[in-house]
Amino acid sequence: MTLRADSARVRAQMLAAARERVRAGDLDLPMNAIAKDAGVGVGTAYRHFASRQALLEALAAQSLGALVTDAEAAAADPEPATGFATLLRDALRLLRDDPTLALVLASAQPACLDATTDLHARLGAAVTTVLARARAEGVIRPDVDADDVRRLICGVQHAVDAGTDAGAADRYLDILLAGLRAAR
């Protein structure tokens, strides 16, 4: 039992140390340095997180979970068009608040944690529902699926990140919404 508690503590310390670096604007996440920050040996760090990518996914899991929740709420919105717009707005806000989410969500590679795969699947299902409802009302172009939405919102985040303009996020989101609304 103490082992279990210890293990959980190490995991929490690793995540806290990593998040502290992310908060400081450093997305490198070097395992050696984070292990030292957390006060554990490198080997222990690797027993908890099989790779740098696994640590990254664990960091992003909370934001990704929040996005899933938002998407499922959007899928239940009485007004399909509102649900769709809210989904994109929430996604961009979460992406901007947590830079690790952008790395995990934009990745074309398969996830290395099962939890990430599961969250991705739930997200895809919810977004598909949001799109189906919006499409049924004719408020979005028909040639866009859930994966397109994932890629496009990550693209908007990338564009926002490529500069320092404070108002860019709202403007780019507006451009994307207008582009998706437009008739084919």
Add this chain to the structure above:
Amino acid sequence: MTLRADSARVRAQMLAAARERVRAGDLDLPMNAIAKDAGVGVGTAYRHFASRQALLEALAAQSLGALVTDAEAAAADPEPATGFATLLRDALRLLRDDPTLALVLASAQPACLDATTDLHARLGAAVTTVLARARAEGVIRPDVDADDVRRLICGVQHAVDAGTDAGAADRYLDILLAGLRAAR
């Protein structure tokens, strides 16, 4: 004089070795490995390219130059709306053909080569002209400047890269054009 010729040969060999790695899908560009590929010592490699970033910018210079040429042609297009659409289409094509261009164009950091800074400046001027003419005809939203266009097209490239769908590029470009056309 032979020194000059030698120097040019080393530079060309470095660029060829680097481009070969890029062609093979590897964007890491490790100086040590590329120096070895090119048959020169690491020190010599660094005498020609002050840093990895300098090598990257040198690689991207050709594509960036082509983009400038395209943008200047677009600025002279008799039909402003056509010039604008052509510019975005050409930019995305160049970004997709040369992955190093995306890295250099999307960077929020200042360039490390003067040549890159110059090309960026010429690009900005040409795109500003394209936008001014399109705006005067009322065919694009007025709250978008040349830097927004740079960031947005890099965002589209990022979205295209985040998946494997063959038709994504054309679709995403169409979405961006529709979004920019839409009235405010």
Add this chain to the structure above:
DNA sequence: ACCTGAACACCGTTCAAGT
């Protein structure tokens, strides 16, 4: 003058040795 490659500081990851 220009080149070379050993060297330094780093980083991801592994594993023999300890408790």
Add this chain to the structure above:
DNA sequence: ACCTGAACACCGTTCAAGT
């Protein structure tokens, strides 16, 4: 069982030593 940290293979960059 679990932990540690030395060790390996790497990479960016520098610089003393050669030509």
